[in-house]
Amino acid sequence: MTASSSTPTASAPFGVSESTASRLVTGQLSALIEMSDDFVAVSNLDDSLSYLNAAGRRLLGIAADADLRGVSVLGLFSAAARARAAEFDAELAQQGSWRGTTALRHQHTAEDIPVAGGCYLVRHPTTGTVSGIATVFRDLRPARDANRVLRSQVAASHAVARFNQLALTCGVAELSTEAVRMIDALYPSLMNGILQLDPTGTTLVMTACTEPAFVGETAPIDKTSVTGRAVVLNRIVASHDIANDPDFADLTVAESYGRQSMLCCPITGPDGVWGVFGFSSSQPRVWTDDDQTFVSAIASTLGAVIRREALQLQLEHQALHDPLTSLPNRALLGATLDRALVAAAGRETAVAALLLDLDDFKLINDTLGHDVGDQLLQNVALRLRETAPAGATVARLGGDEFVVVCEAMAEPQAEALAERLQASLRREMELAGRRLVVRTSIGVAVAHGRALPEDPLLGRADIAMYAAKRERRSGYRLFDVSMLEETRHQLGLAQRLRTALRKGHIEAHYQPIVDVATGRVCALEALARWTDEGRAVAPDEFIAVAEQTGMIHDLGEVVLRRVVQDVQTWGDVEELRVTVNASAAELCREGFAERTVAIIGEGRHRLDRFGIEITESMLLGDDPVTLGNLRALREAGISLLIDDFGTGYSSLGYLSRFPVADVLKIDRSLLDCDERNGRVVAAVVGVGHAFDLRVCAEGVETAEQLRMLEELGCDAAQGWHLGRPVPSAQVPSVLGR
Template identity: 35%
Template sequence: MLEGTVPPSSSVTASVLLVGPEPGGYDGPRTGTDVPVGPPAMLRAPGLAAALDLLASRPVDCVAVDLGLPDAHHPETWRALRAHSRGAVLLALVDGSEDDAHAGLHLADEVIGRELLVGPPTPRLWRRLLDRARVISELRTSEEATRRMSAILDVLPDAIYCHDPEGIITSWNHGAVQLYGYTSAEVLGRHVDLLHPPDTHEHAPIMSALRRGEPVRALETVRHGKDGVPVHVSLTACPEAGPTGELRGVTVLARDIGDRRYLQDELLRAFMHDGLTGLPNRASLVDRLSRTLARDAAEGRPVAVFFLDLDQFKRINEAQGHVAGDRVLAEIAGRLLRLLPEDGMVARLGGDEFVLVSRDTDTAAAAAIADRIFAALAAPVRLEGRAVHISASMGIAVSPPLDPDAESLLRHADAAMYEAKARGRSRSQIFDVSFAERSRDQLSLSGDLRDALARDRLEVHYQPIVALDGQRLVGVEALARWNHPTRGMVPPSEFVPLAEHSGFVCELDRWVLARACRQVRAGQVAGTLPDGVRVSVNLSARSLADPDLVALVRAVLDAEELSADSLVLEITETALLQDIATARRSLQGLRGLGVGIALDDFGTGYSSLSFLRELPVTQVKIDRSFVCNVARNQEDRLITQSIVDLAAGLGLETVAEGVETEDQRALLLRLGCANAQGHLWSRALPLAEVLAQASLGSPVAPLVPGRHAARRGHPGRRWGRAGWRRTPVAGAGPAVLPGGVPGTVPATPPDAGHQVAEAVRAGLEAGEAWLVVATDEHREALRAALGPDHVAAAVRGGYVELDAADILARLCDGGAPSRERFDGSIGELVRHLHRSSTTVRIYAELTGLLQQHDEPAAASAVEGLWEELEDVTGVSVWCGYDADHPLALRHAEVCTRHEHVAWHHGTLRGSTAS
C-alpha cells in the first residue's frame, strides 16, 4: 500500500489503471474490468474520460497513461487525473516519438517506455509497475517531509546550521541569517571560525567532544555577527555519526539569549544599584569596598570613606513634593560623580545618604576632599525657576588606622556624621573612637527609655506653683523623672531630647499626662490636695501637632475622672511657631474642653501679645532668664514689668519661673506678678512630699536656699550698652576662624546700638510696625534702649521680636533656607503687622549669623528671600552684618542689595546706602 493513497477494495491488495489502447496480441477485457490474474489487479480504460469516471468510484495505486491518446497532450487532462487519482502515481507511456513540449512529459511522476506493455499483462509486469510507483511515492513523501522540515526550520527563531567534521558550513537556515546577519551565500563553504570572536579557543574542545559522540548542550557563549557586534547565544551541537561511528557532520542550534542576558544584567543592576541616581547601593558598596580594602591594605595604601547626609532634606519633600526631592538627589549624585577620583566610588545608601570612597587618601588628604565636596554642594539647585540651597553633614573614616573592614568603616563614618550634625550641621567630622562609644551609649539609653516607658518605670515629680501674695499652693508642675537601674537618675535635659530624637516623645507626653491626672485626682479624692490646685503638664511640639491631641486629652480626663479645669497644658513659643495654624486648632479644641493653656518660657521667642490674642492662652510663664537677675538688673526688671503689664491687660495669669531668692520673690510681688515657682520653695518632688510641706491652705514657706541660674543666650558673648565684647567661657580656648586660624573679635566704639534703637523708636512714634529678628543679647539691649516705648507698640500689635537663632533653625536648620517656611513664619508675621500699620520695617541679623557660622551659600539665599519680601510686600529691611568676620560681604556689595544696612564692629552702626 502506497502512502497517501486510498485503500483498494478488499478483494485485492493493489491495483493499476491502464489508460490507452490494448497492447498488441492481447485479447482480454476491454473496459473498466478487473483482469483476473490475481494480485496485483489491473484496470483498463480506453480513454481519459473513462479513466476519470472509474477513478471517481474506485481508488487505485498507479495510473499509467499512454501519451498517444488524442487528449493526453492537454495540461488540463493531467491536472484532472491528478485531482481524481487521490494520490496515485501517474506514469506516462511513451515510444520516444513525442514532442518535448508534450504536457505529459512534465506533469507525470515518471516516464516509461510503452514497450513494457507489449504482450499479455502478467502479474510480474504489474508488480514492476507497482514497484516503480512505490519508489516514486516514497520519494515524493520524503521530498515533502524535507520541504516541510525546511519550512519549519526557516520559521524557527533559532539559528540552525550544519558543518562537516572540518568545520565547513554546509547548511544555514533563516534564523541563522537573522541572528548573525550573514546570508546563506555568504557562509556556505566557509569555516565556523567566521562566527567566533578573536582570541577564542572554544572550537577545538567542542569538536573533541563531538568526535567522542558527546553532544554539547546549552553552552552559553559569545559569537560575532556580520557587523562585529557580540551576540550572546546558547549553543547545542549534536554529532552525526557514520556507519562505523566516525563523525560525518554536526548540527548546531544557536539560541539568542541577548534579551535574557540583558534582563539578568538589569536585575543585577537593580539589585546592586539605586534606581533613582544609578549609583551603587549599599550591597554593591560593601562588596566593592571590601575588595578595595583587602587589596589596598595588603599594599599599605590608605582608604577614606566619606558619609554624607543632606541637612533637613525631608523639608524639601514636605514643601515641594517628592518629585522635586528626587530631582535634588539626582543633581547631588551628578555633582558627586563629577568630583569622584578616577579610582574612587560614589554610592547612595537610600534616602538622602551618600557615601564616597577615595583610595590613597590619608586623614590630611581627606580633609581637603571634604572641602571640595562642600564646594560642589554650595551652588543652589534650580527647581522650577527657584533656587534651593543644599548643605550636608559629613563623617569621615580612614583605614588605617581603622580596621580595613567595610561594614565597620561605614559605621564609623556614620557615627562621625552624626557627630557633625550634633556640632551644628553643614560640617565634616573625622571619626574618633569616642563617637562610636557615644552613639552606642545613646542607642542603648534610648532602648532603656523605651523599655522604662513600656514597663511604667518612670516617675512624675511635682514642683509647687505658689501665689506670691499669700504664698499659697495654687498649682503643681508635673515633671518626668527617670531613675535608671544602673546609671541612677538620668536628668530630663538628657532623656527628653533623646525621646524627641528617637521619635517617641509623644508617648512620653501621654504617659506623664495620664500619670499626673491620676495622682492629682487621687489627692483630690483623699482630701490632701487643696481646692483649686491645678496640675500643669508640658506638651512637646510633636504632641501639639498631633491631630488627635484633643481626643487624647479628653480620653485621659474621662479615664482618670479629673475635671478639665484642674489641668493646664504648657507649650513653648517655639512649638507654637512651628505650625501656627495647627497649634491654633489644637489649642481651641483644648480650651473647648475647659483645659488651661500656659505659654512657657515667655520672652525667649517673640513678644507680640496682640498676636497671642489670636490664640486661646490663659497663662504666661515668665522665663527664668529674666527672673534670675530681676532684682539686680534694670533691663531684666523692665522686661519682666512689661510682660506682667501686658499679661494683665490681656487678662492672662502670670507665673515667674526659676525664683530662687527672697529678693526676687519680693520684687516680683511688687511688679504685680501673681504666681511663681522655683527652688525658693521646693525642687520637684513626689506629690506626697510636696503636699506634706504645704499643709491645706496654709502659706508655703521657702524650703530650699536660693541660688542663681545661668543666663540663657550665646555662651561667651554679650551685647549691652557697651556694645560687642568678648567674655570668657569656662573651658573654652581662643576663637577659631575658618581654616583653623585662632582669632578674636575686635572691639570698636559703642555707638551703633543706640543709632539702631533711635531708628526703631522714631518709627514706632510715627506709627510704624517693627519686626526685630536678632540674637538674645541684641534684643535685650534694644529693649533697654527703647525703654517703655516698645511695650505700647507690642500691645497694639506693632512690635514683634523673634530669636534669630530659632528662626534660622526653622528656615534651614544648618541647610538650605526654605521659601515656604520663610513665608510661613516671617511672611505671616509681616501680614499680621500690616493689620496695625501700613508701614512695616524689619531689622534682621540672619545673614550675619549665617556668615559667622561659615555658611555663605545659605546667607546669600536668605539675602534673596529678604529682597523678594521687600519687592512683594513693600517692607523696608535693615540687615545686620559683622563687618569684622572674614566671610562678611563687601560694604558696596551689600549696600546695593538693601536700602538699609547695619554693620557690627563692636556694636551695630546704622548706615543708609547711598
C-alpha cells in the same frame, strides 16, 4: 435535592419504562448500574439517600461498606451547588427533570468535583405519584485533563513552541542566531533576518541573517521600503511582488539583497519598536495568513526576550541604586567599600568614609510636604556628586543619610572634604517658592592600609556623625576610639529606657507654679524623672535618647498616664492646673490630641485642669498635623503654654495668626537682673498681656528676681526659689495640706 409530590408527570428517567425505573435497585438493571462508571443515586422525597452505586462511592470517597441510610443528598454537593438548590428544585418540580453541569464534594478532601448530567423524578408505576429522585452524573475531570494534555502536545509540536522554549534561557544575541538557523531549516527557500534600530533611530542594521554576508548591512527607515514601513507603521507589512508594488517606490534595499517579495514584522522593545524580523524571497510570493502568524509569533518572542533583558538590567540597577536620587544604595555601597578596603590593604593606602545626616529634614518634610522633601534630597544628591572628588562613590543609605567614600584619602583631606561638602550644601536652594538652607552633621572615619578597623568603617563614621550632632549642629567630627564607649553607653541607656517604659518605672515630679501677686500655688508642671539602677538620669539625657530612638511617643504617654493617676491621689484640687510637656515629634503625629484627651478622660478629670507645654520653636512652619493637634487640644478645653518664649523668632506673627495659647513662659535665660534683660522681660510681659495671655517666668532662683517680676506685672513664676520639683506624695504638703 427535593421535590413536591404534586409535581406533574415527567418523562421516565434513563429512557426506560416507569415500571422499570421503579425497580432501579433490583435485578439486572441494578447490576448494570453498579457496573457503570457514572455516578448514579436515588433519593427519597425527604432528601435522604436510598441508593448510591459503586462509581458514586468512589467518586465521593465513600467506603463500599459505608452505611448511607439517612445521609442527605444535598450534602453530597459542593457549597456553590448547595447555594443554588432552590433553583434546581424549582426546575425539577416544574419540568420533572434537571440537566446541566454542577459540582459534587469529595467527602474526605472537600474537593469540588465538576460533573455533568441530570436529576429525574421517579414515579410509582401504578399510582403515578412521585416516589423519589434519580441522579446521574459524569465526572468532567478526565475530559478536562485530556484536553489539557492534547493542547500541550499540539503546542509542543510547533516550531514556535520550541523557539519559545529556547527563549527562556537564551539572550537576544544567541536567540537571534538560533531563530535564523531554525527558521532556515523550516523554510529553506526563504531568507530570513533580524534588523535592529541604530542608536539614532534613523537606520536599521542587519544583526542576524541566513546569508552571513548581509550582517552589518543597513537600510533606511521610511515608508518606501518594506522594512522601513514596518517600523514607521509598527505593524506587519507584506509585499508579494516588490517590483510591481506601487507602495514601494524605493527598490534599493530589495534589489541590493536580490529580493522580490518580503514579509516584515516589527519587534517591540521596552521603548517601542526595537527592530524588525522578516522573510524574503528571490521570487514573487503570496504571503498567507499562516506565514504572517508565524512571523508575528517569532517577532513577539524576540520582543519579549529583549524587554526581559532590559527589565533585568533595570531591576539590577534598581536593586543597587536609590530610586529617588539614582545614587548607589546601601547594597552597592557595601560592595564598593569592601573592594576599596581590600585594595587599600594591598596598596597600604587609606580609605575615607563621610556619613552625612541632614539636620531638621523631618521638620522640613512634615512642614513643607513630602514632595518638597523629595526635591530637597535630589538637590542634595546633585550637590554631593558635584563636590565629591573624581572617583569617589556618593551613595544614599536611606532617609536623609548620604555617604561619600574616597580611596587614597587620609584624615586631613577627609576633613577638608567635609568642610567643602557642608559649604556646598549651605548654599540656598529654592524649592516650592521657598529658599532653604540645608545644614548637615558629618561623621568622618578613615581606614589605613592593612590596619583596617575591627568595626565596619561605616559604623565608625555613623558614631562620629552622632557625636557631631550631640556636640554642635551642622558640624563634623573625625572618629576616635573614645566615641565607642559613649555609643555603648547610649545604646545601653536606650535599652534600659525601653525596659523602664514597659515596666512603668518612669515617674513624674511636680514643680509648683506660684501666683506672683498672692504667693499661692496656682499650677504644677509635671516633669519626667527616671532612676536607672539607683542613679537618677538627667532628663535632658534620657529625653534625647527617647527622641533619637523614637521612644518619645511612648514616654509622653507614660508620663501623662502617671500624671492622671497622681492627680486622683491628691484629693480636692479642682482649681489647680497641671501642665505636661510635649515634644515636636508628638505634636506632628496624627491623633496626638485625641489620645491626650482620651487618657485624661480615663481619670474622669476636667480637661481644663490640664495644660500642654510646647516650645516656641514648634510654632514655626505650617505643618497641618501640628496645627490640627493644637486646635483640637484647645477646643477640648486643654490649655496651651508656650515655653521658652523670647528665645526664638517669629513669635509675634504666629501669636496673631494662631491665637490659641493661654500662657507665655519666659525663658530662665532672660531673668538675669540687669537693665537689658529687665527691658526684655517687660516687653514679653507687655506682649502677653496685649494678647490677653497670662505670663509665667521660669528659673526664678532669687528673691531679687521675684521682686523684679512683681514690679513688671508678671502673673506667675516658678523656680527653685519658689519650690523644687517633688514626688507626687509630697504635693499635698506643697499645697499646704
